[in-house]
Amino acid sequence: MSQSIFWIGVDWGITHLRCYALDEEGNLLDSASSKDGISKIKDAKFEEALLTVIDPWLESGKVTPILACGMVGSRNGWIETPFQKTPCKPCDFEQFVKITGNDSRIKIYVIPGVANLKQIDLMRSEETQLAGLLCNMDSAIVCLPGTHSKWVQIKDGRIEKFSTFITGELFDLISNKSMIRYSVNKDGWDNNAFTEGVLSGFKTPELLSNSFFKLRADDLMNSIDRAFLRSKLSGLIIGLELGGAKEYLKQQNVQLIGEPVLNNLYSIALNLLKVETSTHSASQITLSGLKYAFNSMQKNLKSV
Amino acid sequence: MSQSIFWIGVDWGITHLRCYALDEEGNLLDSASSKDGISKIKDAKFEEALLTVIDPWLESGKVTPILACGMVGSRNGWIETPFQKTPCKPCDFEQFVKITGNDSRIKIYVIPGVANLKQIDLMRSEETQLAGLLCNMDSAIVCLPGTHSKWVQIKDGRIEKFSTFITGELFDLISNKSMIRYSVNKDGWDNNAFTEGVLSGFKTPELLSNSFFKLRADDLMNSIDRAFLRSKLSGLIIGLELGGAKEYLKQQNVQLIGEPVLNNLYSIALNLLKVETSTHSASQITLSGLKYAFNSMQKNLKSV
Numbered sequence A, B: 001m002s003q004s005i006f007w008i009g010v011d012w013g014i015t016h017l018r019c020y021a022l023d024e025e026g027n028l029l030d031s032a033s034s035k036d037g038i039s040k041i042k043d044a045k046f047e048e049a050l051l052t053v054i055d056p057w058l059e060s061g062k063v064t065p066i067l068a069c070g071m072v073g074s075r076n077g078w079i080e081t082p083f084q085k086t087p088c089k090p091c092d093f094e095q096f097v098k099i100t101g102n103d104s105r106i107k108i109y110v111i112p113g114v115a116n117l118k119q120i121d122l123m124r125s126e127e128t129q130l131a132g133l134l135c136n137m138d139s140a141i142v143c144l145p146g147t148h149s150k151w152v153q154i155k156d157g158r159i160e161k162f163s164t165f166i167t168g169e170l171f172d173l174i175s176n177k178s179m180i181r182y183s184v185n186k187d188g189w190d191n192n193a194f195t196e197g198v199l200s201g202f203k204t205p206e207l208l209s210n211s212f213f214k215l216r217a218d219d220l221m222n223s224i225d226r227a228f229l230r231s232k233l234s235g236l237i238i239g240l241e242l243g244g245a246k247e248y249l250k251q252q253n254v255q256l257i258g259e260p261v262l263n264n265l266y267s268i269a270l271n272l273l274k275v276e277t278s279t280h281s282a283s284q285i286t287l288s289g290l291k292y293a294f295n296s297m298q299k300n301l302k303s304v
Helices: A046-057 A126-134 A167-177 A179-183 A193-205 A205-222 A227-246 A260-272 A281-299 B048-056 B126-132 B167-177 B177-184 B193-201 B205-224 B226-245 B258-272 B282-300
Strands: A007-012 A017-022 A028-034 A066-068 A096-101 A108-109 A113-116 A122-123 A140-142 A151-157 A158-165 A253-258 A275-282 B006-013 B018-021 B027-035 B064-069 B097-099 B106-111 B115-116 B120-124 B138-144 B149-156 B158-166 B252-256 B276-281
Touching: A007 A113, A007 A281, A017 A046, A017 A281, A017 B193, A028 A046, A028 B158, A046 A066, A046 A108, A066 A281, A096 A260, A113 A158, A122 A158, A122 B205, A126 A140, A126 A151, A126 A158, A126 A253, A126 A275, A126 A281, A126 B120, A151 B276, A158 A227, A158 B205, A167 A179, A167 A227, A167 B167, A167 B205, A179 A205, A193 A205, A193 A227, A193 A260, A205 A227, A205 B120, A205 B158, A205 B167, A205 B205, A205 B226, A227 A260, A227 B149, A227 B205, A253 A260, A253 A281, A260 A275, B006 B048, B006 B282, B018 B115, B027 B048, B027 B167, B048 B064, B048 B106, B064 B282, B115 B158, B120 B158, B126 B138, B126 B149, B126 B252, B126 B282, B167 B177, B167 B226, B177 B205, B177 B226, B193 B226, B193 B258, B205 B226, B226 B258, B258 B276
Parallel strands: A007 A066, A066 A108, A140 A253, A253 A275, B006 B064, B064 B106, B138 B252, B252 B276
Antiparallel strands: A007 A017, A017 A028, A096 A108, A113 A122, A140 A151, A151 A158, B006 B018, B018 B027, B097 B106, B115 B120, B138 B149, B149 B158
16 A cells, blocks of 8 residues: 555644545545644654554655644644744645654654734644635635634635634533532533523623532532533533624634534534534544645645 | 630531630630541541540530531531521521530531522522621622632621622632643732733623633743733633622622632722722631621520
């Protein structure tokens, strides 16, 4: 198989390392991953962690270009890449940063993140997903739900502005680390509770920390089902995000790029607010973005 | 000293056990405490933990009454006491719950907490502080800042309604457990940043989880001082609480019952919103409340 591998795409985040082997036409030949996210790498052994995954794809005497996105380009990553600044086209090949490693079989390029100087905000890896989306449309309102959800306005192929909300992290802290953890189940789901939470978080965001306490009180006083309370908690925090993203909600369609479970929850929440959604798989669109980025680099640099 | 000790007041919370020895007129003769909060007690050894602190005050052949408030009366405490229901006078002696222990030198009574059925809310220990406040006034808007801040409306000596906000817990989670912990100092303080945070949290609560992320971005992008960022975080979360407590802010004076540092921060924050404050020391007012509760029990029960 390695004979036809032309390049390797890499999505390297905090907790994961995902690699894709592609041929010259961008067809996916193989994929592999490990849990060596950048938070796991000790003594800057980034190259070793990468080679552990991609070594079977490499040939001696041949140089395979590697294009990587994500936190690998952050302060705690392999190399800190300067941010592109909004408004900008994502994945500008002229700003890719080359890493010189020890293994002569690879050449590594890192895609820089994007900074929004005016609104004080940052992204790394989402710019590659946005580049993937841009293969199909050139203007959109995009929501990328997750640990740090992002809302992005794209116009004429450029990122105009964006905002980050720590929705997933806040849900994790409250449901696993706060006193409320005793009142929310790990399992089970209740759509009505989620809906109730979304509308409450959206309409009365100022009551957020009071609503958190009430989940606990509702358990102690009324023995409310804990799957109900967990679903409501999820709704409250997503509803808060949607309230904060109001400036992005003027259009009637939002492109959701996320894991299927999150895409589904955000669709339900946005539909409640009369906003329609289209969904895209996060991993597929990342691969599309890596391909877009590699092709633009290829077209412009005769030899990579 | 033990000859003149007539009764013992106890404030027993999650993380502390504070005991006060008083004479028949309510004069404080001695005080002692330990870190045996109810979360530390194993195998229900409550009596042992209490005796460790108060044993020097007890005499054989004499029964000393003990009046306790706080989480000692909760599901995880020594005995679960039923809640009084709003509207109600706090510390109604008819609802005190007697515990029969093993040591014949003591008789223990526990003050029940208060439940707000309509607004789904609970308090334990704050009702005793409110009883202390009621020695000096019979109507007030009260704020008890802390891990779980409470806002209370008192009218004609009764608790009409109240709301809890997990302000202190949220600050602890974000500043110590979230990704933002890397951008906030343990030490240092900046009043301007706090003011900025209060106004932002109060006016745009829907941007809370976006504002959290911006603290991190402001550190990475602009190298903003981390004491500034911590003070702003504190302001954001207190500002959110004040936004949620708007229904309590119609009066122009708020009674603050808390630790001096928190009383000071809340005074600054409320003054920004043109609300005046009076401050009361939490531990002193707890003692006043215990005395009030003991006296009302004494007057009505000939022998305790």
